[in-house]
Every structure is written in structure tokens, then in C-alpha cells.
Amino acid sequence: MSTICLYGSASGGIDRRHVELAATVGRLIGERGHDLVYGxxxxxxxxxxxxxxxxxxxRTTGVMPRALMEVELPPEGLGELVVTDDMRERKAEMDARADAFIVLPGGLGTLEELFEIWVARTIGLHTKPLAVLDLDGHYAGLRTWLEDLVARGFARPLAFEVVHWGADPATALDHLESAPRERISLPSSEILGSFADFPDDRRERP
Structure with a gap:
């Protein structure tokens, strides 16, 4: 058994297919013997x-900033509700309780959560697997832009190697259960980049 952290929208007016996808993911988490931590x-x-x-x-655990208690409306029957002072504390609490992460369709808040945990994985701050469920191309434009960042040298190809992208919930859960948990070590040459190729006047500046 492990605890899976789920990121996704809490807003109304969402495509019904996204809500059905979320229900399928939740059901699979329970059926496979895992617990859930979410917003x-x-x-x-x-x-x-x-x-x-x-x-x-x-077992479900919700983590919510005090300011959102009357907006996002915690459900009755929730196993545990952790109330935090702010969003940063919320994310830290969710991250600490999680063994793996799954991202469902969402907006700005979901993107913030995705990028924070994704960046931490690519620089070796944690070894927890990550899956993004991209139903109907919800994240297609984002992924195209990110792939262009890799092509232009602003991000390393490794960024995509540590994330499972797909639309099938069962396959995403398979990945979270079986992905190797190896810490990534960045070679010093990658950290420094092409500093050695900078003009002398730039290298010598204080």
C-alpha cells in the first residue's frame, strides 16, 4: 500500500468526461489498496x-488552506482534513504524505503543483513517480511548448523521462506502482552549463 497524491481542478463547469476520469482514478486507487491525499x-x-x-x-486525506475552507467545501466523510495557513504549507504537507503523484485536468493551481513536484524530481530532490493523465489533449498545448523548450536547450530531455503521459488511468497507476525510484544526480557540467564558453569579460565580472 502507498499514498498517492492527486492534483486536479476544484472548479465547477468542468467537462463531465474529466469528472468521470477522476472518479475512475479514485476507484482504482482504492481497489488497488492505496490511500489518497489531495487538496x-x-x-x-x-x-x-x-x-x-x-x-x-x-483512506482519504484532504489538505486545504484556511482561506479556501468556504470555497472548495471539504466533503462529508473525508477521512482526515488538514488545515494549513497558506498554499505553500498545503503543498509541502501533500508532498510529505505522498509516495507518488498523479495529475488530472486542472487550471493554474494544478499547473503550479505539477511544475513544483516535476522540477523537484528532475533535480533529484525526491524519487517519487509522477503521471499526468491528459484526457482529450487537455495538456497537449503545454506539452508541445515544453518539448520546444527541450529542443531549444532550455530544458533537458530527462524532464520528460521522469513523467508518464497518457490517457488511460490503469496504465498510469501501473506506472506509479512499478516505476524505479532512483535519485537523479546532475553532473556538474550540466549545472554549470556553457559557462566556460562565455566571453572573458562576463566570466571576470564580480
Whole structure:
């Protein structure tokens, strides 16, 4: 058994297929014997995943900043609710409780969570696996832009090697359960980049 951290939208007006996807993910988390930690909301993608996970036997833990308590509406029956002072504390608490991460369709908050945990993985700050469920190309434009960053040297190819991208919930859970947990070590040459090729006047500046 492990605890899977789920990121996804808590907003209303979401495509019903995304809510159904979240419910499927939650059900699979419970059926496979895992627990769930998530943002604590009882609506939209968040709420559907939590309700399905709990119904399938998972222990669910919500983590929510005090300022959002009346906005995201924690569901009744939630196993545990952790109230934090702010968003940074919320993310830290979720990260600390998680053994793996899965990202569902979401907006700015979900993207912030994805990038923070993704960057930490690529620089070796943790070894927890990460999967992104990209139903109907929700993240297609983002992925195209990120691939262009790799092509232009702003990001390393390794960035995509540590993330499972797909649309099938069962395959994503398979990845989280079986992915190797090896810490990434950055060679000093990659950290320094092409500093040695800078003009002399730039290298000598204080």
C-alpha cells in the first residue's frame, strides 16, 4: 500500500468526461489498496476522485488552506482534513504524505503543483513517480511548448523521462506502482552549463 497524491481542478463547469476520469482514478486507487491525499475539495475533479477512492476502501486525506475552507467545501466523510495557513504549507504537507503523484485536468493551481513536484524530481530532490493523465489533449498545448523548450536547450530531455503521459488511468497507476525510484544526480557540467564558453569579460565580472 502507498499514498498517492492527486492534483486536479476544484472548479465547477468542468467537462463531465474529466469528472468521470477522476472518479475512475479514485476507484482504482482504492481497489488497488492505496490511500489518497489531495487538496481537500468536495467539488469537480477533486471531489469526484475523493468520493470514488473512499467508496473503494481508500483512506482519504484532504489538505486545504484556511482561506479556501468556504470555497472548495471539504466533503462529508473525508477521512482526515488538514488545515494549513497558506498554499505553500498545503503543498509541502501533500508532498510529505505522498509516495507518488498523479495529475488530472486542472487550471493554474494544478499547473503550479505539477511544475513544483516535476522540477523537484528532475533535480533529484525526491524519487517519487509522477503521471499526468491528459484526457482529450487537455495538456497537449503545454506539452508541445515544453518539448520546444527541450529542443531549444532550455530544458533537458530527462524532464520528460521522469513523467508518464497518457490517457488511460490503469496504465498510469501501473506506472506509479512499478516505476524505479532512483535519485537523479546532475553532473556538474550540466549545472554549470556553457559557462566556460562565455566571453572573458562576463566570466571576470564580480
Amino acid at each position: 481537500g475539495g468536495g467539488t469537480s475533479v477533486m471531489g469526484a476522485a475523493e468520493a470514488a477512492a473512499r467508496a473503494a476502501g481508500a
